[in-house]
Amino acid sequence: QVQLVESGGGLVKPGGSLRLSCAGSGLTFSDYYMSWIRQAPGKGLEWVSHITSSGTTIYNADSVKGRFTISRDNAKNSLYLQMNSLRAEDTAVYYCARFFGLQSFDYWGQGTPVTVSS
Amino acid sequence: DIQMTQSPSSVSASVGDRVTITCRASQGISSWLAWYQQKPGKAPNLLIYAASTLQSGVPSRFSGSGSGTDFTLTISSLQPEDFATYYCQQANSFPLTFGGGTKVEIK
Numbered sequence: 001q002v003q004l005v006e007s008g009g010g011l012v013k014p015g016g017s018l019r020l021s022c023a024g025s026g027l028t029f030s031d032y033y034m035s036w037i038r039q040a041p042g043k044g045l046e047w048v049s050h051i052t053s054s055g056t057t058i059y060n061a062d063s064v065k066g067r068f069t070i071s072r073d074n075a076k077n078s079l080y081l082q083m084n085s086l087r088a089e090d091t092a093v094y095y096c097a098r099f100f101g102l103q104s105f106d107y108w109g110q111g112t113p114v115t116v117s118s
Numbered sequence: 119d120i121q122m123t124q125s126p127s128s129v130s131a132s133v134g135d136r137v138t139i140t141c142r143a144s145q146g147i148s149s150w151l152a153w154y155q156q157k158p159g160k161a162p163n164l165l166i167y168a169a170s171t172l173q174s175g176v177p178s179r180f181s182g183s184g185s186g187t188d189f190t191l192t193i194s195s196l197q198p199e200d201f202a203t204y205y206c207q208q209a210n211s212f213p214l215t216f217g218g219g220t221k222v223e224i225k
Contacts, residue, residue, distance in 0.1 A: 103168060108161035
């Protein structure tokens with residue numbers, strides 16, 4: 001069955017960096033567009049970044065433009081999110097998710113928590 | 119950016135009740151709408167895509183309708199496992215956006 005497993009979250013100081021990873025299994029990873037979505041404590045869902053199957057097209061939310069970079073390595077069935085210049089408002093659980101049929105997220109990872117605090 | 123507005127933000131209901139949640143888009147999105155259920159501490163689960171297509175494995179008591187700017191998620195007979203938060207999401211254009219969520223609570 002399809003599994004997405006995030007890792008790399010943790011506690012980081014404001015201005016610091018973190019790299020999240022998402023390992024996929026049970027799917028032909030290179031066939032699918034993927035996104036990162038986050039959820040701040042007690043808040044709703046916020047789409048963060050998106051990458052096409054080949055990695056040639058990327059979209060980012062305005063809130064992370066210039067600070068976060070999404071990438072993928074299809075040979076390793078892996079998705080990444082490089083997060084720089086982190087702010088307190090980036091504190092959230094970060095999910096990777098498979099974008100299905102150009103319209104919805106049908107598989108999600110369990111999430112990895114990121115806390116930005118001094 | 120397309121804003122997604124859900125109402126109500128919370129609803130109290132009893133087992134067996136019919137529950138309706140509304141999602142309104144700030145501009146027309148055709149049928150590019152999905153609904154998710156999220157339980158505390160868990161990742162969201164896709165219920166409906168393309169506004170009205172039930173995801174495989176989702177009980178038939180869930181249904182979706184609408185197109186353009188106004189959409190509805192209906193739970194025909196609320197079950198104990200349905201108490202959760204529900205989100206809509208548009209995929210008409212980037213940035214993808216979610217509604218603020220509707221929490222379905224036990225009356």
